[in-house]
Amino acid sequence: MARIVAGVATSHVPAIGAAIDQGKTQEPYWQPLFAGFEFSxxxxxxxxxxxxxxxxxxxASAFSLELIPTFAIGCAESFAPADEGWGPRPVPVVEGHPELAWHIAQSTILDEFDMTIVNRMEVDHGLTVPLSLMFGQPAASNFHWPCKVIPLAVNxxxxxxxxxxxxxxxxxAIRKAVESFEPDLKVMIWGTGGMSHQLQGPRAGLINRAFDTAFLDGLTRDPAALARIPHLDYVREAGxxxxxxxxxxxxxxxxAADAREIYRFYHVPASNTAVGHIILENP
Structure with a gap:
């Protein structure tokens, strides 16, 4: 049986990818951030x-304002890095897992989630930066990510x-789907994006350390309470x-409800964003 062994959350700031790609990870501005992912x-x-x-x-790499799925799961064999205006990142093509992806799609749709099935799409920094932070940059002699990846895009x-x-x-519902998949697979689920930041308007550059810290605390202590935060509170408190x-x-x-926090990291600034990171293991 497939099983979810751990969850990872991390920011996916595009400037982090640029720092990696341009060999700037040891510069004074960036070194403290990358040091925070050595344990990971x-x-x-x-x-x-x-x-x-x-x-x-x-x-706006795979989708645009012409087509906006709320939840979209990548079921293809592979996903190429997107060109976001300055060329694709020099990272490997992402290898998918179509069998598990289709199983998750079927299970979640039958559980009444309107999942969009995507059989062809490119993936941008939102997906590739977390891979680089967690796995490091693959060497040219072994240019592939060390595991398969199922992209799940959220609007x-x-x-x-x-x-x-x-x-x-x-x-x-995803946990239920994974645990009903017969092949023996070790699965992780990652949530990316955040933490507090605003890219435009009078509050551009907003950082709310207190809100971010409370959110990290809640992931371990009371995640159900986090699920009740309304949209307006995110905008007001986190940008x-x-x-x-x-x-x-x-x-x-x-x-699992009793998933155990084994590592946490928080750093500001990275570009104009608060970078948060947490690792939780299932019992």
Missing amino acids: KRWIAEQKPDVVVLVYNDH VVQYPPPTGNRCWNLGR SEGIELVMWLIMRGAL
Whole structure:
């Protein structure tokens, strides 16, 4: 039986990818941030997941305002890095897991989630930056990610995004789907985006350390309470892009109630964003 062994949450700031790609990770501005992921890289190298279900949001690479699915699951064999205006990131093509992805799609749709099935799409920094942070940059001699990845894109760009409660419940449905998949697979689920940040307007550059810290605390102590946070509170407390945190609730909903926090990291600033990161293991 497939099983979800752990959940990871991390920000996916595009400037982090640029710093990696341009060899700037040891510069004074960036070194403290990348040092915060050293434990995570050692941990995941020991865990060796077979598949990561990676929850992220597309940034007008695969979708546009002409087509906005609330939840979209990638069921293809592979997903190429997107060109976001300055060329694709120099990272490997993402290898999918179509059998598990289709199983999750079937199970969640029959559980009354309107999941969009995507058989062809490119993936942008929302997905590739977390892979780089957790796995490091693959060497040219072995240019592939060390596990397969199922992209799960969530609309947190165009109002209305899904509620935290809907995301929490989707995570629970994903756990049910994974645990009903017969092949023996070690699965992780990652929630990405956030933490507090706003990219435009008078509050551009907003950082709310108190809200971010409370959210990290809640993931361990009372995640059900986080699922009740309304949209307006995310905008007020975490900025217009803080709504990305609902994607972390998909990750948390897919874990056991008594999942154990084994690592946490928080850093500001990275570009104009608060970077948060947490690892939770199922018992």
